[in-house]
Ligand SMILES: NC(=O)c1ccc[n+]([C@@H]2O[C@H](COP(=O)([O-])OP(=O)(O)OC[C@H]3O[C@@H](n4cnc5c(N)ncnc54)[C@H](O)[C@@H]3O)[C@@H](O)[C@H]2O)c1
């Protein structure tokens with residue numbers, strides 16, 4: 001763990017100087033965190049320095065000043081917002097530093113002492129709640145109507161964010177009760193669920209890839225939520241998926257039957273339609289608190305949102321009043337935290353991982369760090385644009401985040417701490433696994449290896465696709481078998497499938513002699529195919545079935561498409577000239593054909609005996625076919641042939657087979673139990689053929 005604070009002790013003999021330096025450091029971090037919603041260091045690092053300051057101030061009480069970060073709530077209203085003066089201050093919560101079970105006992109002991117209870121007296125009742133990691137909000141309801149929403153700010157004065165809070169659907173504009181109090185200020189946390197956060201960042205990464213310069217990804221759900229609420233423009237908050245949980249209150253007026261406990265008051269809020277977490281419990285004495293802390297700790301990763309701990313509160317409001325407050329914290333509550341989900345560590349190296357679809361991901365190798373409850377040594381950097389935007393370099397000190405089941409990621413580099421002069425990160429030009437060219441398509445964030453068939457990282461995926469029903473249709477070659485083949489090193493390329501003998505197949509797990517023979521027969525059968533199926537089976541990026549058919553029809557033969565060497569392969573212009581083929585597909589096909597490794601695999605497959613009827617291309621021109629230009633929809637069950645066969649035969653005649661009926665549909669073929677598509681065809685007056693009529697029509701056209 002890098003120790004950043006050494007330099008903050010210019011003269012260990014002068015505590016005043018040190019205290020001043022620590023305060024300045026904390027204040028600058030607070031500004032970045034509370035005002036700009038862009039933290040410079042993880043909370044754990046902030047807390048560590050904060051505790052150092054607390055300890056020094058405790059040793060030198062004469063040096064404590066009211067403006068010290070230890071004495072006040074950290075936020076500050078941002079310029080541009082109207083401010084709101086809180087009628088009841090919004091405070092912080094004391095954090096129990098001991099995160100073991102002993103933390104709960106320490107709190108219980110303090111409470112008992114303050115209340116003047118003797119060891120033999122009855123245990124104190126608490127309410128244990130989750131400590132949500134979001135932004136504190138005060139919702140002011142007058143006569144049941146939401147009139148104002150504000151942030152905590154410095155605890156005395158917050159920002160008026162009513163316009164943004166109105167976009168949070170979970171927050172009721174009107175309380176669901178016939179007899180609302182004259183005034184009730186409900187306090188709680190606006191937060192973002194982890195899945196919403198991941199989706200938001202994914203969208204942001206796409207925007208950045210598309211060249212939107214002002215976009216950024218968010219460090220964590222807390223900052224994404226805080227940033228959304230602290231916007232002057234409500235349309236931004238409206239686009240961000242925000243959630244809310246209530247956990248407390250401020251001013252109350254005219255609520256004669258307010259319950260006497262924390263827990264029952266939250267129950268009342270819930271009954272008015274305000275979201276209150278179900279994960280809370282009333283606890284008797286320290287043992288119950290520990291049990292709650294342990295149980296929630298075990299479930300933390302599977303919760304849909306971030307929490308940084310649990311909060312214990314004395315349940316009876318009378319006792320809360322008796323206990324009162326110290327400077328910035330109530331005496332009746334404490335936060336008992338869990339291991340931090342963000343930590344500092346150093347980047348030892350940046351490796352490139354190649355995924356099964358060929359996607360290249362930069363992964364930071366880290367000095368081992370305990371984060372989110374586990375030791376992490378690898379963290380994703382997502383893609384080149386992200387790595388560059390965060391400017392993560394080998395040797396850097398970085399913030400690593402691990403929350404829930406999401407894979408650990410590097411969220412930011414801490415440039416202040418850069419010591420090395422390592423160069424900026426760049427993606428390799430060649431795949432580290434197979435050496436093929438690496439490309440990034442326009443508007444896409446990811447780099448990909450183009451060695452689809454040759455790259456061992458992509459082999460499994462490639463074989464599964466190759467064998468699939470609408471590709472080479474190799475019966476019996478399922479996912480589990482492919483796993484074994486690839487992991488056991490039995491095949492290096494697609495063509496190797498055809499080289500395995502029945503004995504070799506039979507030697508694999510869960511393969512009898514009989515199934516081995518069947519498989520060899522299925523492979524043999526698959527050798528007779530069509531050019532379209534073969535092209536589709538290659539798994540060229542962006543080449544689906546339809547495109548494969550168009551390529552086959554247009555070129556007629558594989559040699560016309562690929563030429564004798566890369567310089568003779570179809571050019572992008574030639575590809576673009578084909579109906580329905582756009583620049584992305586043309587680029588992908590072209591790049592694929594330029595890779596020497598891919599060409600070798602194609603030749604090898606043909607050498608294994610894979611063949612198809614070839615044409616000169618021109619006669620295959622779809623405009624010359626009997627059904628070209630016609631759109632046909634299949635619905636219901638056919639008895640004489642499968643849906644796939646019907647589709648293939650219609651397409652061979654030039655028809656376009658579509659999944660939905662519209663005015664442009666020429667025919668609807670209705671099998672047994674045809675449903676809504678048939679009804680729609682009747683409504684639109686589209687010609688309907690039953691199976692018998694369809695068969696007769698097919699035979700007539702195919703015979704022609
Ligand atoms: N990374 C940085 O640079 C940086 C800078 C400043 C502050 N911080 C972090 O901010 C925190 C300090 O802020 P703080 O003083 O608001 O303390 P806090 O956030 O730890 O605790 C108080 C807050 O907890 C929230 N809360 C969630 N669930 C609650 C519940 N059930 N009951 C009551 N309150 C609940 C409320 O919003 C309340 O305001 C620390 O975690 C610190 O690390 C980080």
Ligand SMILES: [Zn+2]
Pocket residue numbers: 354431432433434435436449450451455456457
């Ligand atoms: Zn590769």
